Amino acid sequence: MLEFRLSNDVLDDPLALQSRAADEGYLFFKGLIDRDLLHSLRRQILALCADAGWLAPDSDPYAGIAAPGVAHIEGQRDFMQVYNRVMKLEDFHAFAHQPGLIAMYDALFGEATLVHARNIARMIFPQAMEHTTPAHQDYLYIEGTEETWTAWIPLGDCPQTLGSLAVLPGSHRHGMYPVYRSLGAGGHRIDTEGLPFEWTASDFEEGDVITFHSLLVHRGLPNQMVDRMRLSVDYRYQGWSQPIVQGSLEPHYGQLAWSEIYEGWQSEVYQYYWKRQAINLVNNRAELRERLMVHG
Numbered sequence: 001m002l003e004f005r006l007s008n009d010v011l012d013d014p015l016a017l018q019s020r021a022a023d024e025g026y027l028f029f030k031g032l033i034d035r036d037l038l039h040s041l042r043r044q045i046l047a048l049c050a051d052a053g054w055l056a057p058d059s060d061p062y063a064g065i066a067a068p069g070v071a072h073i074e075g076q077r078d079f080m081q082v083y084n085r086v087m088k089l090e091d092f093h094a095f096a097h098q099p100g101l102i103a104m105y106d107a108l109f110g111e112a113t114l115v116h117a118r119n120i121a122r123m124i125f126p127q128a129m130e131h132t133t134p135a136h137q138d139y140l141y142i143e144g145t146e147e148t149w150t151a152w153i154p155l156g157d158c159p160q161t162l163g164s165l166a167v168l169p170g171s172h173r174h175g176m177y178p179v180y181r182s183l184g185a186g187g188h189r190i191d192t193e194g195l196p197f198e199w200t201a202s203d204f205e206e207g208d209v210i211t212f213h214s215l216l217v218h219r220g221l222p223n224q225m226v227d228r229m230r231l232s233v234d235y236r237y238q239g240w241s242q243p244i245v246q247g248s249l250e251p252h253y254g255q256l257a258w259s260e261i262y263e264g265w266q267s268e269v270y271q272y273y274w275k276r277q278a279i280n281l282v283n284n285r286a287e288l289r290e291r292l293m294v295h296g
């Protein structure tokens with residue numbers, strides 16, 4: 001596996017940042033994420049996991065050690081009970097708007113950044129490797145503009161063995177690949193065998209982030225730890241003038257309404273923020289269907 005190319009050197013050079021992004025389809029930064037916010041969010045999510053009996057008794061919750069024999073899978077009922085509590089955390093949503101990230105996206109897009117509201121948290125148990133996120137392109141799920149970029153941020157150090165993320169640099173320049181049904185987040189996979197790109201990944205230290213184009217092929221790596229959970233968040237960003245679909249402004253999984261999510265929040269700054277300025281709302285599902293090949 002190749003290592004990520006570090007892009008901190010182009011953070012203050014918008015043209016170089018844009019050119020690197022166009023070439024590779026991803027940007028990897030060390031230390032761009034606010035560590036205090038990260039610690040606080042990790043603590044809050046793990047407190048919910050502990051409350052649900054997911055963590056080893058007598059362990060430090062912050063370590064994220066799963067209780068023996070416990071492995072919940074995203075989408076399943078028990079998982080969703082905890083997930084919906086995570087979805088209500090004000091800091092989980094506010095974390096997407098941190099100034100360092102937004103400044104980088106403003107430079108990348110050459111205009112003000114629109115943060116998608118459909119924020120995603122991943123709580124990946126050890127001993128559940130068959131549910132590892134398969135190779136896919138996010139555009140299938142995002143629609144709107146292809147110039148949408150995902151930020152994947154592990155909440156804590158995340159070596160590859162804890163199940164970080166791998167990407168195929170350059171794979172964003174060839175449209176959408178056919179998909180097959182699969183286990184793992186998203187439920188669809190791309191067959192990457194024979195594609196002329198090389199899997200690339202690195203260990204993440206807390207504060208590191210990778211961001212990638214909506215057509216870049218990427219996958220989760222298996223969590224091979226004996227007992228540690230991998231926590232991460234996925235946020236999505238685009239230029240404010242670019243097309244966006246309604247789904248990107250709805251809560252992930254749609255089991256809660258924004259009014260329920262916002263109950264008890266201290267601030268209104270990140271509530272319905274996309275309604276404060278005109279957005280370019282579209283419905284391009286029919287076009288996407290035409291472009292997409294889904295097998296069995």
Ligand SMILES: O=C(O)CCC(=O)C(=O)O
Nearest residue numbers: 122133138185220232234
């Ligand atoms: O964290 C993961 O395992 C999957 C993240 C991802 O690929 C995505 O949300 O697009």
